Amino acid sequence: MGTVWHIRRCHMCGHITENRQQAVYECNRCGKHFSPFYYFDERQCPTPADFALRPPMLPGQFWPIQG
Secondary structure, eight states: OOOOOEEEEOTTTOOEEEESSSOOOBOTTTOOBOOOOOSOOGGGSOOOOTTSOOOOOOTTOOOOOOO
């Protein structure tokens, strides 16, 4: 579980770019730049379990869209 994968799908050509060392900022196929994540840090986002209660949210805090 120590390996970090950063995966982004290009909205222009549909290509999926993956990297194990650093964040992905542009498409490897067409060169289109990706928007950075400003809303949350993916590595520190809590993952609620299907069988447990979700932790309470703090005032002003929003859950990221998960899917």
